[in-house]
Every structure is written in structure tokens, then in C-alpha cells.
Amino acid sequence: MRIIRGRAAGATSTLRSDTFAGTVWADPVLPVIDGTTINVVTFTPGARTDWHEHTGGQILQVLTGEGWVCAAGGPAHRLLPGDTVWVLPGERHWHGATATTVMTHTAISLGPTHWYDEVGPGGYAAAHDEESR
Amino acid sequence: MRIIRGRAAGATSTLRSDTFAGTVWADPVLPVIDGTTINVVTFTPGARTDWHEHTGGQILQVLTGEGWVCAAGGPAHRLLPGDTVWVLPGERHWHGATATTVMTHTAISLGPTHWYDEVGPGGYAAAHDEESR
Numbered sequence: 001m002r003i004i005r006g007r008a009a010g011a012t013s014t015l016r017s018d019t020f021a022g023t024v025w026a027d028p029v030l031p032v033i034d035g036t037t038i039n040v041v042t043f044t045p046g047a048r049t050d051w052h053e054h055t056g057g058q059i060l061q062v063l064t065g066e067g068w069v070c071a072a073g074g075p076a077h078r079l080l081p082g083d084t085v086w087v088l089p090g091e092r093h094w095h096g097a098t099a100t101t102v103m104t105h106t107a108i109s110l111g112p113t114h115w116y117d118e119v120g121p122g123g124y125a126a127a128h129d130e131e132s133r
Numbered sequence: 134m135r136i137i138r139g140r141a142a143g144a145t146s147t148l149r150s151d152t153f154a155g156t157v158w159a160d161p162v163l164p165v166i167d168g169t170t171i172n173v174v175t176f177t178p179g180a181r182t183d184w185h186e187h188t189g190g191q192i193l194q195v196l197t198g199e200g201w202v203c204a205a206g207g208p209a210h211r212l213l214p215g216d217t218v219w220v221l222p223g224e225r226h227w228h229g230a231t232a233t234t235v236m237t238h239t240a241i242s243l244g245p246t247h248w249y250d251e252v253g254p255g256g257y258a259a260a261h262d263e264e265s266r
Contacts, residue, residue, distance in 0.1 A: 001226065005215065036192070059241060069136070083139070084163060110243070
């Protein structure tokens with residue numbers, strides 16, 4: 001059993017850049033234990049993950065702001081505070097802020113993560129245009 | 134991908150009694166998908182789970198009140214809002230409110246749950262007496 005008071009004590013927040021576009025800060029809550037890790041992730045306007053998959057799935061819990069989540073082959077879905085997202089094991093997806101807002105969410109990631117291509121400017125802009133959200 | 138706006142729309146909150154002691158309400162957020170389920174659980178004063186295990190582990194995120202979590206063979210640990218608990222896969226444990234407070238937590242349960250004996254009045258009272266919290 002591991003009990004965390006608020007966040008991992010004394011741990012450094014990490015500026016994510018390799019597999020993200022834009023400015024994204026990850027704040028550690030639970031280090032990787034048994035393949036499970038918890039971070040609170042803050043996306044600044046325009047920032048988003050690259051396409052990726054979680055072997056065991058992922059849970060997002062939106063805390064503030066407004067953003068997007070998009071699974072491969074589907075439309076982007078608008079995210080607001082109070083929303084919970086279950087991303088299926090192995091489902092390729094991206095998530096991030098909108099072009100004009102921040103978004104902070106808790107991310108509970110299960111199993112190893114596999115990273116793919118970045119979400120290009122065109123694909124990201126299309127999220128803001130789609131009607132089927 | 135499954136997106137939940139706040140909680141499972143229209144779902145009924147469930148009074149848990151078979152495997153809990155006292156009055157406990159579970160409010161559904163995410164129904165069981167891929168073996169993962171999310172509930173927001175409210176324990177009234179004195180209420181607690183029976184001893185149990187989650188095959189894939191469990192994450193507790195404390196929202197309000199004050200309570201206990203206890204793994205088999207160890208002391209009870211006091212829980213407060215903002216705390217996150219990672220319960221290991223197969224780790225036998227119980228959690229609940231203190232005798233004089235409510236506790237509400239989000240519970241993210243991974244894999245099937247196996248239930249065992251109830252936490253007797255003596256074992257529950259001992260949580261309140263221990264020093265090693």
C-alpha cells in the first residue's frame with residue numbers, strides 16, 4: 001500500500017517536450033508502481049500530447065479549463081471540468097488544451113505507454129472545427 | 134473511449150450492505166469496462182468495507198471527511214482530503230470512515246474484487262487507538 005499526501009513529496013514538476021507539442025507541465029502524484037502512475041498534467045493553450053497508447057488503458061479526470069480528447073478514426077471530444085475519460089487498453093489517442101484555453105487533468109496511466117507521431121497543426125485545428133462533439 | 138460527464142447519467146446511487154458495515158452509498162461514475170470501474174463512495178460515521186482484495190489493485194482519492202485505510206498485517210492509516218492511496222494488486226485491506234466522521238472518496242478498482250470477513254468492532258476500534266499512523 002502506498003499513501004500519497006497530495007502529491008509525491010518533494011518531487012520536481014516536469015516540463016514535457018519529447019512527446020508533446022507546446023508547453024505542458026506534469027506534476028507527479030504517484031510514481032510508477034506495478035505499472036500504474038498518476039500525474040496531474042497542465043496543458044497551456046495550444047499544447048497537446050502526441051498520438052499514443054497505454055497498454056492497460058488510461059483514466060483522465062478533468063480539473064480545470066477546457067480541452068480535447070480524440071481517438072484514432074473518430075472526432076475530437078470537448079472536455080470540461082468534472083469529466084472522466086476511460087481510454088481503452090491499446091486505443092491510440094491524443095489529448096490537450098484548446099487553442100485558447102488551459103486544461104489540467106489528473107492522468108492515471110495503466111501499463112507502458114507507446115508514443116507515435118505528433119498531432120499536426122491541421123489535425124489539431126480540425127478539432128476546433130468539427131461539429132460532432 | 135468512454136467519456137463521462139460528471140457521473141453515469143441517470144444511474145442510481147447504491148446502498149452497499151452485503152460487503153460493508155454501516156451505511157455506505159456508492160455513486161457510479163464509470164460502469165465496469167475492461168475490468169475497470171469508478172465509483173464515488175460515501176461512508177457515514179462508523180461505516181467501512183469488509184476485508185477485500187482487487188486483482189489489479191485500487192486507487193482511492195479522498196474528497197471529503199476523514200477515514201481509515203488498513204492493509205492486512207499493518208496499522209490503520211488516517212486519510213484526509215487530497216490523499217491518494219495505491220492499493221497493490223491482491224493486497225488484502227479495508228477502508229472506511231472514522232467513528233465520528235464521514236469520508237467520501239473516489240474509488241478506481243482494477244479487475245475483479247474478492248471479499249472476505251468483516252472488520253469486527255474490535256479491529257475497527259483499534260484503528261482509532263493506534264499510534265503508528
